[in-house]
Amino acid sequence: MKEEPKSFFIRTYGCQMNELDTEIMVGQLMQRGLKRVHEEELADLLIYNTCSIRDLAERKVMGKLGLLGKSKNKKQLIGVTGCMAVAKKEAIFKKLPHVDFVLGTNNIADLNEVLNDVIHTGKQTLRTDSAFEENLDYLIAEREDNLKAHVSIIRGCDKFCTYCVVPYTRGKEVSRPAVDIETEVRMLADKGYKEITLLGQNVNSYGKDKRESATLFHDLLYKLDKIEGIERIRFLTSHPVDITKELMFAIRDLPSVCEFVHFPIQAGSNRILKKMHRIYTREEYFEKVAMLKEIVPNASLGTDIIVGFPTETEEDFQETLDVFKKIPYSIAFVYTFSARQGTPALRWKDDVPEAVKEDRHQRLTALHTEQSIQERASLLGKPLEVLIEKCTETGQLKGRTRCWKKVVTEGPASLIGTLVHVTPHSFNHQTLIGTIV
Ligand code: SF4
Structure with a gap:
């Protein structure tokens, strides 16, 4: 028997899905x-x-948990929850005997039951x-932000990129019923939320696993756009294969649908893309x-890139640089490759030296x-729609444009x-500075 806890502390690592699960x-x-x-x-x-x-x-989490073993009071x-819980399972108990429970990403709904078991x-x-069971009560979420909310629309991923653990840690794609999403977004609008970000590893797959419901991702956007009070709808992430013309028309x-698409290419060389x-x-x-730019000329793009993937040559990397020269991304997350347990890429020799990876990064x-x-300079003098989110410590107002640019005024x-x-009349490192029109 253990004592029923009276207080809790929770720390989140990683992506927006984890933030929402938290x-x-x-x-x-x-x-x-x-x-x-x-x-x-x-x-x-x-x-x-x-x-x-x-x-x-x-490594950061394992280090942190290791230290806790020494300082934990009885x-x-x-x-331990989240993707690492699924990837390591019992191995966590072996390495960290002071951990009381391990709960996977598909078992968030079971938290109280597991806690009862431990106690x-x-x-x-x-x-x-x-596999994810559709029994998770999203409406219970306690959000710290009261203007912007993440809303899950699809969990899991069926794509199996050779470097990625997600299909193994989060399972196959399961779309959430559209009616439940609408209920949640209406509830958020009633509470005064202005912006929602629809989340999924691949939002563009939404509804494909539930053909009978006949609601695909763009259909969902049309439904949500009608909800009064929600001024902005964003979405993350879009797999390039699944983006459709219908979605572009919806944007x-x-x-309410913002003209920003996070559209990761990951690498510029066809050989590496295939691998x-x-x-x-x-x-x-x-x-x-090109199709998106033709239909939505003011669309901004974001991407993720992995440099130093096994066998990546300088020529392959030059093709990635070339993609950036052709498509000036608004946002780019650049990572150096590291092989993950349980993925096909782990079987390949990690043959790009760390110094080369770092240099490419x-x-x-x-x-x-x-x-x-250059992009920020091109925005100077042009009025931009900004959702004011908060006051800075120095009393300025801070917000974001539809295309995710930070603004202070x-x-x-x-x-x-x-x-x-x-x-905007000027900008610094990451932020546009301007005057309200
Ligand atoms: S599409 Fe994204 S989440 Fe799915 S396997 Fe590829 S990288 Fe991972």
Whole structure:
């Protein structure tokens, strides 16, 4: 037997899906009567919602959990959730015997049950199902932000890129019923939320696993756009293969849908794309981008890139640089390759030396930084729609444009939560600075 905890601390690593899962777990624990605290040493229950996507992320958590073993007080319970929980399963107990439970990404709904098991039996408990059951109560989520919310629309991924753990840690694609999504978004609108970001590993696959419901991703956008009070709809992430003309028309025609598409190419060389199992060529990718630009000329694009993938040569990397020269991305996340447990890429020799990976990372980042400066300069003098999100410590207003650019301006705090137009007159590192029109 262990004591029922009265307070909890939760730390999130990784992506927006994990942030949303954390918000749901916070809601579950608060309904159970636990109080959230923000210092580990004050909590009876500690939860680490982990990420497995990069080696560094995993090492950080394992290091942190290892240290906890030394400082943990006897009453404290420790849980590991998220992708690393699924990837490592029992191995976590072996390495970290002070961990009380391991809960997979598909078992978030079972948190209270697992906690009961640990409390009543005093034994370590593991629950990591490979498939997601549609029994998760999203409405319970406790969000810290009161203007912007993440909304899950599809979990899992069927694409099996050779470097990625997600299909193994989150399972196959399961779309959430459209009616449940609409209910959640209506509830958010009633609470005063202005912006939602629809989340999925591949939102463009939405509905394909539930043909009978006849709601594909663009259909969902048409439904959500009608909900009064929601000023902006964003979505993440779009696999290039699944983006459709219908979706592009929805971006063009629906007032609330922002003209920003996170559209990861991952590499510029066809040989590497094939090895990554991205199932498109660079030419096919360019075609999709050209189609999007024709239908939505003001669309901005984001991407993810992996440099130093096994066998990547300088010529392959030059093709990635060439993609950036042809498509100046608004946002680019550049990563160096590290093989993940359980993925096909682990079987290949990690043959690009670390120094070469680092050099490619720096060259690509430098090119992107230069392009970002040019992009920000091109926006000067043009009024941009900004959702004012908060006041900075120095009393300025801070917000974002439809295409995800940070903006600061002067104005009264009463503008928080409203859409204003700001004309930028200058910019610094990441932010446009302007005057309200
Ligand atoms: S599309 Fe590829 S990279 Fe993205 S989650 Fe699925 S397997 Fe991973």
